[in-house]
Amino acid sequence: MTGTSEGWVGSHFHRKEDHRLITGKGRFLADIARPAALHIVFKRSDHAHATIESVDVSAAKAMAGVVAVVTGDDIKDEILPMPQPVVQPALPATYPKHWPLAVGKVKWHGEPVAAVIARDPYVAADAAEAIEVDYDPLPYVGDAESALADGATIVHEDWPDNIIFQMDFTGGADEESQRAHEAKVQEVFDSADIVIKQRFTCHRCGVAPMETRGALFEWDESDGLTGWLTTQRPHIDRLALSDILEIPAEKIRIIAPRDQGGGFGVKAPFYREPMLIAYMAKKLGRPVRWIETRQEHLMAVSQERDQIHDLEVAAASDGKLLAIRDRGLADCGDGCEGVYWGFLMPFLGAVELPNAYDWPIGDIKVKVAITNKSALSPARAFGEFPTRFAMERAIDMVAKRCGMEPADVRRKNLVATLPHMSITNEYFDSGDFIKVWDNLMAEADLPGFRASQAEARAEGRYLGIGFGLGVELSGVASELFVPMENQPGYGAATVRLDPRGKVLVFEGDAPGGQGHETTVAQAVAHSFGIHPNDVVVTTGDTGTTPFGSGTVGARAGSYFVSAAVQACEFLKEKIARIMAHDLALAEASPADFSFADGFVTYQKDANIKKTFREAVERVIMAPINLPEGESGGLEHTAFFEAEKPMIAFNADVCTVEVDIETGQFKILSWTTSEDVGQIINPQIVEGQMQGAIVQGLSNTMFEEFVYDENGQQLTADFENYKLATAADVPDIKVTHAPTPCPYTPLGSRGIGEGRPSDVPGTLCNAICDALGPFGIEITDLPLRPDSLWRKIQAARGAS
Amino acid sequence: MSTTTITVTINGEVFEETVPVRMLLVDFIRERAALTGTHIGCTYEGVCGACTVQIDGEAVKSCLMVAAQADGHEITTVEGLAQGGELSPLQRAFNEQHALQCGYCTPGILMNMDEFLRENPDPTDDEIRHGLVGNLCRCTGYAHIVDAVRQAAKETR
Numbered sequence: 023m024t025g026t027s028e029g030w031v032g033s034h035f036h037r038k039e040d041h042r043l044i045t046g047k048g049r050f051l052a053d054i055a056r057p058a059a060l061h062i063v064f065k066r067s068d069h070a071h072a073t074i075e076s077v078d079v080s081a082a083k084a085m086a087g088v089v090a091v092v093t094g095d096d097i098k099d100e101i102l103p104m105p106q107p108v109v110q111p112a113l114p115a116t117y118p119k120h121w122p123l124a125v126g127k128v129k130w131h132g133e134p135v136a137a138v139i140a141r142d143p144y145v146a147a148d149a150a151e152a153i154e155v156d157y158d159p160l161p162y163v164g165d166a167e168s169a170l171a172d173g174a175t176i177v178h179e180d181w182p183d184n185i186i187f188q189m190d191f192t193g194g195a196d197e198e199s200q201r202a203h204e205a206k207v208q209e210v211f212d213s214a215d216i217v218i219k220q221r222f223t224c225h226r227c228g229v230a231p232m233e234t235r236g237a238l239f240e241w242d243e244s245d246g247l248t249g250w251l252t253t254q255r256p257h258i259d260r261l262a263l264s265d266i267l268e269i270p271a272e273k274i275r276i277i278a279p280r281d282q283g284g285g286f287g288v289k290a291p292f293y294r295e296p297m298l299i300a301y302m303a304k305k306l307g308r309p310v311r312w313i314e315t316r317q318e319h320l321m322a323v324s325q326e327r328d329q330i331h332d333l334e335v336a337a338a339s340d341g342k343l344l345a346i347r348d349r350g351l352a353d354c355g356d357g358c359e360g361v362y363w364g365f366l367m368p369f370l371g372a373v374e375l376p377n378a379y380d381w382p383i384g385d386i387k388v389k390v391a392i393t394n395k396s397a398l399s400p401a402r403a404f405g406e407f408p409t410r411f412a413m414e415r416a417i418d419m420v421a422k423r424c425g426m427e428p429a430d431v432r433r434k435n436l437v438a439t440l441p442h443m444s445i446t447n448e449y450f451d452s453g454d455f456i457k458v459w460d461n462l463m464a465e466a467d468l469p470g471f472r473a474s475q476a477e478a479r480a481e482g483r484y485l486g487i488g489f490g491l492g493v494e495l496s497g498v499a500s501e502l503f504v505p506m507e508n509q510p511g512y513g514a515a516t517v518r519l520d521p522r523g524k525v526l527v528f529e530g531d532a533p534g535g536q537g538h539e540t541t542v543a544q545a546v547a548h549s550f551g552i553h554p555n556d557v558v559v560t561t562g563d564t565g566t567t568p569f570g571s572g573t574v575g576a577r578a579g580s581y582f583v584s585a586a587v588q589a590c591e592f593l594k595e596k597i598a599r600i601m602a603h604d605l606a607l608a609e610a611s612p613a614d615f616s617f618a619d620g621f622v623t624y625q626k627d628a629n630i631k632k633t634f635r636e637a638v639e640r641v642i643m644a645p646i647n648l649p650e651g652e653s654g655g656l657e658h659t660a661f662f663e664a665e666k667p668m669i670a671f672n673a674d675v676c677t678v679e680v681d682i683e684t685g686q687f688k689i690l691s692w693t694t695s696e697d698v699g700q701i702i703n704p705q706i707v708e709g710q711m712q713g714a715i716v717q718g719l720s721n722t723m724f725e726e727f728v729y730d731e732n733g734q735q736l737t738a739d740f741e742n743y744k745l746a747t748a749a750d751v752p753d754i755k756v757t758h759a760p761t762p763c764p765y766t767p768l769g770s771r772g773i774g775e776g777r778p779s780d781v782p783g784t785l786c787n788a789i790c791d792a793l794g795p796f797g798i799e800i801t802d803l804p805l806r807p808d809s810l811w812r813k814i815q816a817a818r819g820a821s
Numbered sequence: 822m823s824t825t826t827i828t829v830t831i832n833g834e835v836f837e838e839t840v841p842v843r844m845l846l847v848d849f850i851r852e853r854a855a856l857t858g859t860h861i862g863c864t865y866e867g868v869c870g871a872c873t874v875q876i877d878g879e880a881v882k883s884c885l886m887v888a889a890q891a892d893g894h895e896i897t898t899v900e901g902l903a904q905g906g907e908l909s910p911l912q913r914a915f916n917e918q919h920a921l922q923c924g925y926c927t928p929g930i931l932m933n934m935d936e937f938l939r940e941n942p943d944p945t946d947d948e949i950r951h952g953l954v955g956n957l958c959r960c961t962g963y964a965h966i967v968d969a970v971r972q973a974a975k976e977t978r
Contacts, residue, residue, distance in 0.1 A: 040916040043924030044908070044931065046858015046899035053857035144843070232862045232871060232925040232959050283860070283925030284959050316864040535923025535960050705919040709965055713922060716962030740868040740957065748953035748963040753946075 030548040031702050031768055037540045038554065039281075048281040051236040051252050052313050059238065059309035060089055062299055063146040065136040065153045066321065067128035070164075070394040070733020071177070072157035074127055074135065081152040082138055087145040090306060091153070092298070093136045094125035101301055106265035108258060109292045109360035112505045113369065115187040118178050118392070120358040122298035127160070129177055129356040130396050131735045132321030134294060139302055139310060162394050162733040166330065166353040169391035177356060177392045184392040186357045187365040191372050191386040191446045207385040210345040214336035216423045218416055222331045223802045224408030224782075226353070227725040228324035228401035229717065230745065231534065233283020234314035235323070237296045239303035246273025249300055253278050253562075254290040255361075255572025257530050258509060260564045262292045262360055263300050278532030278562030285534035286717070287400030287775075288324045290574050292360030320738040325727050326401035327803075328353045329368055329408035331375075335416050341424045341431040346381055346445075348372070350388035350409070355395035361507060364397035365390040370506070371405030373446045374776075377413050378455050378493045378671060379435045384445040394733045402717060403779035404575070406492075411803060414490040414783025418790060419799060428787060429468055429489050432673075433459055436491075441666070450493060451666045453697045453761045459491070459673050461759035462695035466675040479795075484680045485690070486792025490784030491673035494776030496699075496763065497580030499667035503571065512663040513581025514568035517546065517589035519656035521642045523635025525550065525557045527586055530570030531577065532562030536774065537706040538578050544702055545583045545768060549590035551618035552634055568659045576670070576772030579702065580763075585662035587767040592658045597622060597637050603649040604640070605630060668763055670771040671697045674715070674780055678788040682796075682818075685811025687789055689719075693755040699763040699771035710774035711756045718781025720746035726804050793817075827892040831856065832901030840888050847872040849888035850898060858899040858928045859883060862957065870956035873929035874898045880936040882929075882955070899928035902935065911935055911973040920969035922960030930956045934970050942978055946971065 042048050079091040098121050105117040124135050136153050140146035161175040168174060169184040177184055193200035211217055239249040247269055253259050256276040264271040282289065295312060303310040314322075329352045336345040352368035372388040401407070417435075421428040436459060442450040468487065475485045503511035516528040527542055543557035560566055570582070598612035601622060607614075607630075616623045622637045624630035632640075638656060645654025677690040694711055701707050724744040728736045737743040762769025786800040789810070796817035802809075826839045831854050838853050850859050862869035867885040874883045875897040902909050911934060914920070921927040930953065937944070937952045944952065949970045950963065958966065 036916050037919065039924070040921060041908075043921055043927055044899075044912045044915050045903055046856065046928050048858070048924050050857075050860070050925065052851075052861070144841070230959065232869060232923065232957060233860070234862075234864070281924060283862075284923040286959070313861075316862065316866065316869075535921075535925075537922065705965075709919050709922055709961060712962035712964045713960045714962075717959070739866055740863045741866060745957050745959065747957065748950040748967065749947075751963060753964045753967070754962065 030544040030554060031700065032704070033544070034704060035540065035544055035554055037537050038543060039537060039539050043281065049279055050233055050281045050283055051238065051250055051279045054238055054250050054279060056238060056240055056309040059311045060139045060141060060306070061143040061146045062137050062139050062302065062310050062312045063150040064134045064295065064318065065138070065150045065155070066318070067124065067131060067133040067135050069128055069157050069159055070131045070162045071160040072128050073160060074124060075156040075158050077136055078154040079136060082149040085145065085149045085152065087142050088138060088140045088149045090139040090302065091136060091149070092123065092302065094121055094123035097121060097123060097298065097301065098125045101297060102266045102268065104266065104358070104360055106262055108261040108265060108508065110508060111366060112508050113187065115363065115365060116181060117363060118357050120294070122294040130394050131733050132396060137298060139306065164393060164729060164731070164733055166351045166391040166393060169393050170389065177394060185389060186354050186363065186392050187369065187390040189369065189388055192384050204385055207345050207347055207383055210383060211334065211336045211347070214344050215339040216337045216420060218335040218419045218423065220333055220416065220419065220801055222333060222412035222415060224327045224329050224411055225803050226325050226328040226727040227721045228326040228399065229286035229288050230320065230324040230743065231284025231286055231288060234316060234319040235289065235293070235295070236313045237299045238309060238311045239300045240309040241304040241307055247300055247304060248275045249296070250277045250279060251296055252282055252289050254285045254532050254534065254574055256532050256562050256564050257569050258361065258572060259292055259296065263297065266297055267301055267304070275565040280561065282532065282534035285573065286402040287404060287574065289534065290400050290572055291362050294358070316740065317738045320743050321735050322396050323399045324401065325355070325396055326367055326398050327407050327721070328398060329371060331409060331412040333412045333416055335420055337420045337424065339424055341421065341426045341434050343379055343381060343435045346376065346384040346386070348375055348386045352388065352390045353393050353395065354390045355393055355397040357392050357397050359397040359399060362400055366506060367398055367400055367405030369405065371409040373448050374406040374493070375409040375413060376444045376446055377410060378437055378491055380437045381445050386446060395729060402714065403776050406776060406779045407721065407782065410492060410779040411782040414780060415786060415801065418787045427468065429463060432489060432491065449667045451668045452764055453669065453671050455671055457761065458671055458695050458697045458759045461757060462673045462675055462693065465693045465695065465757055471677065484682055484792040485677065486680065486788040486790070487675065487677050488784045488786065488788025488791055489673065489675050490780035490787065492776060492780040494670050495575050496668040496670045496772035497577045497664065498575040500663060502667055509571040511571065511581070512661045513577060513585040514570045514659065514661050515582060515586035515589050516568050516657065516659040517586060517593060519593060519638045519642065521639050523638050525552070527557060527559045528567040529559065529561045529582055530567040531573040531582060533573050533578070536573070536578060537703065538582070541578065541702050541706060542583055542586050545587055546590055549587055549594070549617070550634060552620055576775040578772060579770045580664070580668055580766060580772030581662055583702065583768065583770060584766045585660045588660035588662055589658045592660060593656050596656065597641060599649060600641055600652060601632065601637055664765040666765055668765055668771060670699065670773050672777065672780070674784045676784050676788050678792055680789055680792045682814050685807035685814060687807065689752045692752050693757065695757050695759050697760050698758065698773045699760055700769035701760070702768065702770055707773060708756045711777060712754050714774055714777030715754050715781055716746055716751045718778030719751055719785065721778065722782040722785055722803060722805050825889050827889055829891045830895045832897060842887065842889055844888045845884055846886040846888045846891050847883040850874065850883060856898050856900050860925055860928060862926065868957065869926065870933060871926050871929040873932040873956065875932055875936060878936065880933045899931055902931060909935070910976045911938065914969040914972040918965050918969035918972055920961065920965045926956055926958045930958065930966060938970070938974055938977060942974060944974055
């Protein structure tokens with residue numbers, strides 16, 4: 023542990039969260055016990071698309087220990103259907119009506135059809151098996167293109183087609199302006215030296231945190247509903263539950279457990295299961311508990327990416343990018359998922375398609391189609407994993423056509439001056455992309471690598487180098503968040519000073535491993551000049567914390583911490599005003615007092631000082647003889663909204679060796695260059711990068727949700743849905759080229775959310791570079807040795 | 822539901838309990854012994870390693886056994902690693918190297934690596950990485966876990 027009370031921001035400070043977690047004293051959802059809690063088990067659909075003819079629950083109901091069995095028909099007049107406004111974006115889309123249990127028909131393999139509530143979880147599972155459902159199968163709509171084909175079966179039968187959402191991101195709102203814009207872009211393509219036209223596809227994969235979802239609800243006639251829920255946004259869950267169950271919001275308290283086993287986006291939606299569990303707890307007047315099995319998890323959630331992009335790039339022969347055209351198509355699944363509806367990820371992916379390149383013009387459109395799969399649920403690198411794969415690969419294809427180094431094409435086209443507004447109206451507030459890039463190139467030693475590559479190739483070995491980069495959201499400003507999710511973007515923090523000179527911080531968001539307790543404790547300790555161990559943090563409890571839209575979009579380092587610092591500054595001014603009054607320093611302003619090393623000191627005369635505890639205790643416990651207009655007490659809630667939407671930026675390089683006889687490849691090195699602004703805790707920042715890049719590699723190389731031709735999901739366990747192990751992945755070298763963010767009080771940026779996005783492009787670029795002699799272009803994910811081997815074989819056969 | 826009576830010692834404490842014969846050891850540890858540091862991640866497939874404990878000193882995935890099979894054996898869980906309130910060198914290294922984020926997989930990794938280091942007091946990074954293949958971690962990318970195991974090995978030797 024290093025650092026002083028004046029220098030906690032940026033210092034190495036070992037995490038406060040760890041002690042309980044390494045001694046087995048963490049408190050995750052499954053560790054929370056309520057007396058006589060009942061257990062719920064869902065009966066899930068065996069079919070991808072079928073009419074429910076009948077549900078026979080008699081055998082299940084008759085089993086000893088079973089308390090209740092419910093079906094969709096039982097609850098459809100008791101619970102208001104989704105959508106409800108608080109979990110419905112302000113974007114024009116068609117929002118599918120749904121209840122927590124299927125009503126009338128099932129739309130994907132794994133959809134909840136009925137549920138058993140029993141005193142014992144083993145009995146509940148047995149009883150769920152005993153429910154007999156009679157189905158009449160309907161045609162399976164298995165991918166986005168067939169969903170949009172003429173004569174396709176309509177999944178939501180009261181809709182005119184299977185389109186949940188479509189948008190033109192560049193041509194304006196009306197048909198006429200869109201046609202005019204298309205023509206303008208076409209002119210650029212017509213006169214360009216080089217045009218790349220390529221379809222890129224990204225498979226269905228996601229995040230799958232180690233802790234599955236879960237919920238525990240109880241009802242009390244006077245207090246109302248209390249729910250412990252695995253969630254990234256407890257305040258939104260509370261409002262949504264209030265709407266659908268018609269319980270006044272003030273009678274609902276949602277508590278995200280202090281410890282959550284990862285979220286990465288998948289715990290951010292308002293899902294169907296908690297609605298039913300809350301309803302049943304109220305109806306039965308007894309606590310009801312659900313711990314999702316891994317099989318349920320992999321059938322129902324954690325599925326993202328799944329986009330196709332027909333991408334065209336126009337460029338000059340000197341590598342200058344001239345125009346982009348993209349037609350994106352996403353396979354949404356059934357779209358029945360509060361907040362996201364399966365389409366917000368492809369929406370944001372399209373917004374972020376242009377990446378950090380300075381495009382003069384573009385024509386970008388996306389369609390999102392309903393199919394008979396589970397709804398896409400958010401995964402870190404929200405929506406942009408496929409678009410960034412397409413973009414980073416396309417840049418390399420341009421470079422090849424120009425006969426240039428891909429690195430040079432990137433540098434030439436990076437946005438050189440910030441702020442910048444992208445062609446999809448994404449605002450890049452600040453930073454220095456060129457500085458980050460040049461730092462990466464100093465690490466990469468490209469000439470040295472080219473020499474080793476040539477030597478290796480002479481020996482019949484195939485080495486390659488690949489680059490990629492990414493602009494990521496640093497928090498989500500209200501001006502994007504309100505239309506996108508109908509929720510505020512501000513960060514909120516309550517800072518309460520304790521009479522004994524300690525500090526309590528309350529955060530309405532709900533972290534799952536990102537180290538908020540430590541990061542904010544460092545920022546608060548820095549501000550007050552005390553030790554981080556004197557700061558205690560409470561998160562995710564709607565009964566005690568200020569409103570927050572959730573732990574999403576890298577909001578902590580950008581918005582939450584900034585709110586906490588603002589609250590500290592407010593309280594410091596009050597302490598200073600009262601101290602000046604007490605000391606009869608009529609000329610003193612709050613700025614004349616420093617907070618450092620546990621003291622509040624009058625800087626013009628360092629002999630005039632009080633311990634932080636004395637200064638605080640005076641205001642809280644002895645509120646007499648105060649300046650006119652002042653009151654006692656020291657607590658403040660700040661809502662931080664940045665002046666502008668903010669970003670972070672990174673660039674990556676990796677090297678690989680490919681075995682052309684087998685298609686196997688090995689990652690030899692991976693180095694990143696980051697602008698995360700002012701770092702608060704270097705270890706936590708590095709941990710975010712290591713973890714995010716490995717998630718990106720795992721998505722790229724291993725993970726894939728597979729449905730058979732009838733929509734049976736074949737990958738609902740970790741044997742078949744493979745995650746990267748320690749032996750599968752490299753160590754990552756993380757380097758920094760920071761520019762402090764001018765819009766946050768500490769200069770910090772939010773980091774980690776979008777970070778996996780440039781990984782597939784970077785890795786595939788390296789492999790294509792290694793296989794340069796064969797002219798292989800990777801355009802589809804996942805990247806597997808067998809498909810690579812086939813491409814190599816085909817290229818060798820052709821030559 | 823048929824039951825059986827078993828006697829097991831967990832972290833030095835003796836439990837004599839009548840349990841359903843189908844009760845998994847991990848559920849016994851969590852529900853009967855109320856030791857919730859042992860986690861369930863893959864729901865009884867033996868893939869994720871979050872439920873790893875030691876039985877007579879050997880790392881075992883406690884979801885792959887029924888409790889009855891542990892009758893007469895000594896079990897150590899993550900709660901038993903720290904002695905007299907003092908963290909083990911491995912636990913301390915996990916904190917110092919930032920080898921955990923959400924901490925859900927961590928107890929299983931600690932129980933596996935605790936045994937691994939007894940068998941491999943001077944491991945290479947490659948050996949550590951291969952020693953970890955039975956434990957999935959979704960947060961860290963594994964690099965800091967390798968750093969922590971290497972630090973603990975160095976301090977323990």
